[in-house]
Amino acid sequence: MGQRTVIPFGPQHPVLPEPVHLDLIIEDEKVIEAIPQLGFVHRGLEKLVQKKDYTAFVAVTERICGICSFGHSLGYSQTIEVLMSIEVPRRAEFLRVIWHELSRVHSHLLWLGLLADGFGYENLFMQCWRLRERVLDIFEATTGGRVILSACNVGGVNQDIFDEDLRGIVRVLDGMRGEFGELSKTFFRDRSVQNRLGGVGYLSKEEAQDLCIVGPFARASGVEEDIRSYGYGGYSALASFEPITSKRGDGYARCEVRAREVLQSMDIIAELVDKIPDTPLMTSVKGAPGADSIAVSRLEQPRGECFYYAKGNGTKYLERFRIRTPTSQNIAGMTKTLQGCDLADVPLNVLTIDPCISCTER
Amino acid sequence: MSATAKSPWIIHYDASSCNGCDIEVLACLTPLYDVERFGIINTGNPKHADIFLVTGSVNERNGSVLQQIYSQMPEPKVVIACGVCACTGGIFRECYNTLGGIDKAIPVDVYAPGCAVRPEAIIDAVVVGLGVLEQKRVSLASGTLEEASLPSRLTAADKMVADQTVRASALAETIG
Ligand code: SF4
Numbered sequence: 001m002g003q004r005t006v007i008p009f010g011p012q013h014p015v016l017p018e019p020v021h022l023d024l025i026i027e028d029e030k031v032i033e034a035i036p037q038l039g040f041v042h043r044g045l046e047k048l049v050q051k052k053d054y055t056a057f058v059a060v061t062e063r064i065c066g067i068c069s070f071g072h073s074l075g076y077s078q079t080i081e082v083l084m085s086i087e088v089p090r091r092a093e094f095l096r097v098i099w100h101e102l103s104r105v106h107s108h109l110l111w112l113g114l115l116a117d118g119f120g121y122e123n124l125f126m127q128c129w130r131l132r133e134r135v136l137d138i139f140e141a142t143t144g145g146r147v148i149l150s151a152c153n154v155g156g157v158n159q160d161i162f163d164e165d166l167r168g169i170v171r172v173l174d175g176m177r178g179e180f181g182e183l184s185k186t187f188f189r190d191r192s193v194q195n196r197l198g199g200v201g202y203l204s205k206e207e208a209q210d211l212c213i214v215g216p217f218a219r220a221s222g223v224e225e226d227i228r229s230y231g232y233g234g235y236s237a238l239a240s241f242e243p244i245t246s247k248r249g250d251g252y253a254r255c256e257v258r259a260r261e262v263l264q265s266m267d268i269i270a271e272l273v274d275k276i277p278d279t280p281l282m283t284s285v286k287g288a289p290g291a292d293s294i295a296v297s298r299l300e301q302p303r304g305e306c307f308y309y310a311k312g313n314g315t316k317y318l319e320r321f322r323i324r325t326p327t328s329q330n331i332a333g334m335t336k337t338l339q340g341c342d343l344a345d346v347p348l349n350v351l352t353i354d355p356c357i358s359c360t361e362r
Numbered sequence: 363m364s365a366t367a368k369s370p371w372i373i374h375y376d377a378s379s380c381n382g383c384d385i386e387v388l389a390c391l392t393p394l395y396d397v398e399r400f401g402i403i404n405t406g407n408p409k410h411a412d413i414f415l416v417t418g419s420v421n422e423r424n425g426s427v428l429q430q431i432y433s434q435m436p437e438p439k440v441v442i443a444c445g446v447c448a449c450t451g452g453i454f455r456e457c458y459n460t461l462g463g464i465d466k467a468i469p470v471d472v473y474a475p476g477c478a479v480r481p482e483a484i485i486d487a488v489v490v491g492l493g494v495l496e497q498k499r500v501s502l503a504s505g506t507l508e509e510a511s512l513p514s515r516l517t518a519a520d521k522m523v524a525d526q527t528v529r530a531s532a533l534a535e536t537i538g
Contacts, residue, residue, distance in 0.1 A: 011424070011427055012375050012406075012408075012427065012431055013406065017376065017381075017384055017385075017388065018376050018381065018384070019375070019376055019424065019427070039423045040377075040378065040421075040423050040424045040427065041376070041377075041378040041379070041418070041421075041424075042378065042421060042423065042459050043378050043419070043421060043454045043457045043459055043460050044457040044458045044459040044460070045454060045457055047457065047458055048454075048456060048457055051456055059453065060453060063380040063382065063453055063454075063477070064380060065380055065381050065382075066379070066380045066381035066382025066383065066384065066385055066478060067381050067382075067385060069380075069382065110385065113392075125392075126392055126393050127393075129388070129389070129392035129393065129394075130392065130393040130394065133389070133392075133393070133394045136389075145478075146386070146478065146480070147382040147385060147386065147478045148382055148477060148478050356381070358376075358378075358379065358380050358381045361378075
């Protein structure tokens with residue numbers, strides 16, 4: 001038995017855009033155990049519900065995470081709508097899904113870029129981020145913001161996208177498909193990428209289920225779980241929806257699942273644009289959540305299932321608001337995959353689960 | 363203009379940002395804005411960096427990390443606060459775990475507001491920062507640069523260091 005050493009990893013580390021700290025206990029070159037330390041990004045924003053009223057809090061939820069910002073405002077609005085039994089106009093539901101799927105495209109492209117950077121393929125990183133800027137341009141044209149959109153609100157959406165612009169969005173996405181195809185070819189066919197990702201961070205289906213892993217991380221291990229297939233909101237209008245899965249369970253599979261999800265999201269947007277009805281955008285919201293009313297809702301974020309809970313107390317201020325984010329589930333899987341991996345694979349292992357620390361710690 | 367001002371190296375740290383400002387900092391480095399054409403290079407090592415870009419506000423936990431990174435950077439150095447969170451605490455100012463802008467922990471030279479801060483604003487702030495960097499270089503050469511005094515260590519940060527020492531010895535025990 002070799003000597004055991006503790007190597008600190010983070011919080012400031014070149015491959016990590018976000019601060020997380022791992023104590024890696026290693027023996028020779030193998031990681032025996034990884035102990036995560038969190039709290040560097042904790043702000044305590046769930047408690048802010050007691051200071052900001054339930055409509056003003058949408059702005060705060062958007063800033064839980066700048067990558068899935070639209071998703072969080074959507075999840076919060078959905079929960080309050082359940083809490084107060086508000087009916088959302090159909091067009092608003094469609095627009096929400098369109099923006100949400102656009103966020104997924106940009107989030108996955110961002111991740112594919114960071115992954116490429118993680119294994120030292122600088123060119124691929126730049127190309128992914130170049131492509132991603134097109135989605136940000138759509139955001140800017142439709143809402144005025146690049147990352148914080150402020151488009152979703154309790155009761156509906158704040159802005160409309162005209163039918164003509166919707167078709168324009170589909171054209172932009174269609175234009176991206178070709179270039180994205182080129183990029184995926186590199187991800188799927190390039191030998192160096194396969195060598196670097198194949199077999200890294202293997203997690204079996206049973207382990208994924210035991211640890212309650214969610215999102216693309218779970219789907220890459222063969223767990224067929226995608227909240228979108230339950231057809232909430234605008235997703236109910238889809239003719240069919242099949243979660244994208246892979247059986248390999250390693251880093252390569254996670255890359256493949258996310259790359260295919262980008263195309264899937266583009267298909268969803270195109271289908272919804274064809275079917276979008278013409279209704280008002282907003283239901284006016286009056287009153288306050290009743291005392292002791294409780295609501296939960298779920299949502300498929302780019303990183304997996306996100307769970308929202310809200311409790312009212314009869315005033316404009318909520319009693320409690322709570323989120324269970326995908327990464328807080330996936331960290332358990334990450335420490336599992338880190339056990340027994342090579343020290344040099346640690347950064348890649350951490351990256352392939354697509355951690356979003358600022359969601360997790362809020 | 364000195365060589366440093368022509369090709370400043372930047373380091374980026376996410377204090378407790380929501381990622382919105384972070385990805386905009388990264389967006390500056392990628393093809394659309396591509397600050398590398400101005401000679402600006404991103405580095406992960408504080409000892410190589412001239413400009414420190416910080417996003418997000420200071421909380422009980424990361425204040426000491428910020429101070430660590432800051433003190434590892436060689437003089438002359440410039441700190442840029444990116445986004446309203448880093449400037450003042452922003453929307454999270456009232457949260458129980460937010461102490462305020464990063465100037466609570468380290469001295470800030472340039473403030474770039476915005477939520478999220480736009481890449482143009484970051485580039486602008488870096489350009490302003492270069493002026494400050496040049497001034498500091500001149501005063502460093504003439505021996506008049508005053509060493510910035512870090513605000514006395516945050517009390518909670520002290521506690522954290524103490525906690526970590528305990529942790530480290532506990533870990534050392536578990537691994538024998
Ligand atoms: S300024 Fe806004 S976008 Fe930037 S970190 Fe703060 S909340 Fe997020």
